[in-house]
Amino acid sequence: xxxxxxxxxxxxxxxxxRTDQEREVDSIRQVLRELxxxxxxxxxxxxDNPERDDREEIEGKLQAIRTQRQKGVExxxxxxxxxDGFKD
Amino acid sequence: xxxxTVVLAVLLGVLxxxxxxxxxxxxxxxxxxxxxFGMMSLEQGFRTFTGxxxxxxxxxxxxxxxxxxxxxxxSTTLMQxxxxxxxxxxxxxxxxxxxxxxxxxxxxxxxxxxxTGAWLIAGLGLRVNISAYAMPLLVxxxxxxxxxxxxxxxxxxxxxxxxxxxxxxxxMKEGFDAFQETFDLAAYSMEGMAGLLVYIGIGMLITVIMQxxxxxxxxxxxxxxxxxxxxENGLALAIGANLGTAVTTALGGMTAHLGGKRLAVAxxxxxxxxxxxxxxxxxxxxxxxxxxxxxxxxxEDDFLLRLALFHTLFNLLGxxxxxxxxxxxxxxxxxHVTFVSxxxxxxxxxxxxxxxxxEVTVAAVRKExxxxxxxxxxxxxxxxxxxxxxVRSEQSLSDAVARTQRIMPLDIDDDYEQRxxxxxxxxxxxxxxxxxxxxxxxxxxxxxYELRHASQNIVLAVKDMxxxxxxxxxxxxxxxRAIRERYDEIRLLLAGLLREIEQLRQEEPGASTVLALDxxxxxxxRFYREFSVRLEASIRERRMRGAEAxxxxxxxxxxxxxxxxxxxxxxxxxxxxxxxxxLAQSQLALSDEEIEAAAERVSSGEERTS
Numbered sequence: 001x002x003x004x005x006x007x008x009x010x011x012x013x014x015x016x017x018r019t020d021q022e023r024e025v026d027s028i029r030q031v032l033r034e035l036x037x038x039x040x041x042x043x044x045x046x047x048d049n050p051e052r053d054d055r056e057e058i059e060g061k062l063q064a065i066r067t068q069r070q071k072g073v074e075x076x077x078x079x080x081x082x083x084d085g086f087k088d
Numbered sequence: 089x090x091x092x093t094v095v096l097a098v099l100l101g102v103l104x105x106x107x108x109x110x111x112x113x114x115x116x117x118x119x120x121x122x123x124x125f126g127m128m129s130l131e132q133g134f135r136t137f138t139g140x141x142x143x144x145x146x147x148x149x150x151x152x153x154x155x156x157x158x159x160x161x162x163s164t165t166l167m168q169x170x171x172x173x174x175x176x177x178x179x180x181x182x183x184x185x186x187x188x189x190x191x192x193x194x195x196x197x198x199x200x201x202x203x204t205g206a207w208l209i210a211g212l213g214l215r216v217n218i219s220a221y222a223m224p225l226l227v228x229x230x231x232x233x234x235x236x237x238x239x240x241x242x243x244x245x246x247x248x249x250x251x252x253x254x255x256x257x258x259x260m261k262e263g264f265d266a267f268q269e270t271f272d273l274a275a276y277s278m279e280g281m282a283g284l285l286v287y288i289g290i291g292m293l294i295t296v297i298m299q300x301x302x303x304x305x306x307x308x309x310x311x312x313x314x315x316x317x318x319x320e321n322g323l324a325l326a327i328g329a330n331l332g333t334a335v336t337t338a339l340g341g342m343t344a345h346l347g348g349k350r351l352a353v354a355x356x357x358x359x360x361x362x363x364x365x366x367x368x369x370x371x372x373x374x375x376x377x378x379x380x381x382x383x384x385x386x387x388e389d390d391f392l393l394r395l396a397l398f399h400t401l402f403n404l405l406g407x408x409x410x411x412x413x414x415x416x417x418x419x420x421x422x423x424h425v426t427f428v429s430x431x432x433x434x435x436x437x438x439x440x441x442x443x444x445x446x447e448v449t450v451a452a453v454r455k456e457x458x459x460x461x462x463x464x465x466x467x468x469x470x471x472x473x474x475x476x477x478x479v480r481s482e483q484s485l486s487d488a489v490a491r492t493q494r495i496m497p498l499d500i501d502d503d504y505e506q507r508x509x510x511x512x513x514x515x516x517x518x519x520x521x522x523x524x525x526x527x528x529x530x531x532x533x534x535x536x537y538e539l540r541h542a543s544q545n546i547v548l549a550v551k552d553m554x555x556x557x558x559x560x561x562x563x564x565x566x567x568x569r570a571i572r573e574r575y576d577e578i579r580l581l582l583a584g585l586l587r588e589i590e591q592l593r594q595e596e597p598g599a600s601t602v603l604a605l606d607x608x609x610x611x612x613x614r615f616y617r618e619f620s621v622r623l624e625a626s627i628r629e630r631r632m633r634g635a636e637a638x639x640x641x642x643x644x645x646x647x648x649x650x651x652x653x654x655x656x657x658x659x660x661x662x663x664x665x666x667x668x669x670x671l672a673q674s675q676l677a678l679s680d681e682e683i684e685a686a687a688e689r690v691s692s693g694e695e696r697t698s
Contacts, residue, residue: 020668027599027672034600035676053486056690057584057611063686064607068600068676075675 115263123256130249160197181347189418210392219258225251264314291328304329334359362406446532542660570631613687
């Protein structure tokens with residue numbers, strides 16, 4: 001049992017870089033999910049009333065979120081090595 | 089009802105009773121009032137006239153003691169107002185533009201300079217019919233004051249001041265001469281130590297009431313000339329006048345910054361010691377006056393000039409006693425006078441126990457930087473003339489901004505010292521000490537470094553707010569609609585940001601919380617671009633002048649910097665605790681180029697179609 005535990009720790013140690021990457025991928029996915037939700041909410045506000053007073057403010061928020069999501073997807077591609085489209 | 093109000097009511101009542109009882113008393117009181125008004129005009133005139141000359145000279149007089157003392161003597165002699173010179177000196181010492189020791193030198197000189205007033209009144213005022221000069225002076229003064237030129241107005245104020253001083257002296261003299269025929273105050277004269285102390289007290293009281301030792305000396309000298317006080321009591325009244333100045337300075341110093349308070353303490357120490365020495369060596373001083381008077385050829389019974397000489401001699405004695413020790417006095421005051429105002433905000437979360445665990449250290453510092461932010465939030469919100477409750481509520485900010493009727497008065501300098509700088513210093517010290525207290529992992533060190541950066545940004549934002557508030561006070565509620573609208577935009581931008589940060593703080597912290605502020609960066613960028621375009625249009629349409637537009641552009645720059653600084657600070661404070669999420673947030677955060685591009689797209693309307 002002791003040897004098995006030691007071997008597991010050794011594998012974790014050698015695989016540290018990979019584990020970090022996996023965690024980063026998970027975190028980016030989490031951020032992207034939240035951003036998608038926010039984008040949907042803001043878009044709905046605009047669709048409900050396109051001439052609202054704070055329209056430009058919401059458009060700014062949407063613009064920022066889109067760019068952030070694009071960057072997130074790009075980063076995911078690099079981390080996972082996938083070239084095909086990501087559904088964040 | 090405050091004590092101040094009661095004292096004022098009693099004073100007004102006594103004056104009214106006095107006027108009812110005696111026409112001569114009315115004339116004397118009117119003389120004092122006109123004299124004081126003259127001093128105020130003189131001071132106002134010098135303020136417009138010097139246009140920085142006084143300040144430039146003051147700055148140049150710091151390297152040597154004799155220069156500081158000489159500056160104090162010369163400027164007070166010229167302006168006949170030790171108050172004005174003292175106030176400018178206090179502001180310079182407070183701003184650390186001149187060292188405390190030099191400030192003390194100037195104050196010593198001021199005390200000596202103020203004695204020239206007694207010479208003027210005793211030597212000239214009561215011997216020559218100066219009221220004959222007062223009338224033409226007043227006419228010239230008013231003609232000049234009607235001019236548009238600032239310098240001419242300044243000269244007008246000075247002439248008006250001198251004219252009223254002369255007129256005041258004249259009325260006092262007339263009043264006392266007439267008073268002499270009906271009432272003999274000299275019957276109340278007192279001799280010996282008791283007389284000395286009582287009359288010192290009376291002199292002090294008169295000076296505190298009139299807020300001017302000059303005016304007291306005028307009363308004393310004219311009363312002496314009319315034989316209403318004895319020479320001995322007159323000397324005591326002169327000492328009392330000096331002590332009274334110390335009281336008024338101490339009262340003024342209470343509201344000043346630390347440097348000003350130290351200078352005020354120095355002034356009090358100087359005046360009290362000088363008075364004590366004068367009382368202790370009264371007989372010697374009188375011998376000195378007799379000797380000096382004979383040397384200068386004063387008549388035996390010329391008590392007016394002898395009193396002026398006494399006033400100069402005992403102040404000179406004080407200067408001679410203190411001058412060699414100004415540096416020592418300054419360092420003593422710096423060590424012992426460290427007023428911690430009750431209003432000074434103290435750190436709430438920085439306890440040394442936190443050093444034991446690096447994560448706790450980081451958490452404590454983060455909370456303290458939030459505390460600093462809360463203070464800055466209050467200061468900036470009030471600086472924008474809005475209430476915190478409004479910013480934190482759901483109320484329309486544009487309505488609140490548009491409805492503003494007055495710019496809130498605010499001593500941002502003082503608030504900065506008490507609520508911002510004190511906290512930031514504590515944070516910086518705590519971070520440095522945490523580094524020295526043991527091994528801190530690199531990740532914690534990095535976070536502490538960032539938190540220090542956040543605190544620095546908050547401080548810089550408050551500093552910029554100081555400039556913005558000054559201009560808001562001048563132009564923020566301009567009747568020119570174009571200007572008012574631009575200032576409202578500036579206020580709205582910052583108020584909106586403060587609300588956004590407050591909302592993010594209240595929200596459940598999520599992985600994307602910190603990224604939400606990127607959108608506000610886009611808004612700030614757009615604001616700055618569109619602001620310049622609108623300003624240019626306003627100039628083209630002649631809705632405002634070029635100079636007004638330039639000021640507005642500078643203020644838009646301040647607003648831009650304040651917003652960027654606060655966003656950066658809030659992003660550091662709101663960042664996720666988990667290392668991986670932090671990394672993800674930094675990967676997705678927008679760069680400056682991306683923010684500019686996003687702003688461009690929204691401004692051009694691309695966003696609507698995408």
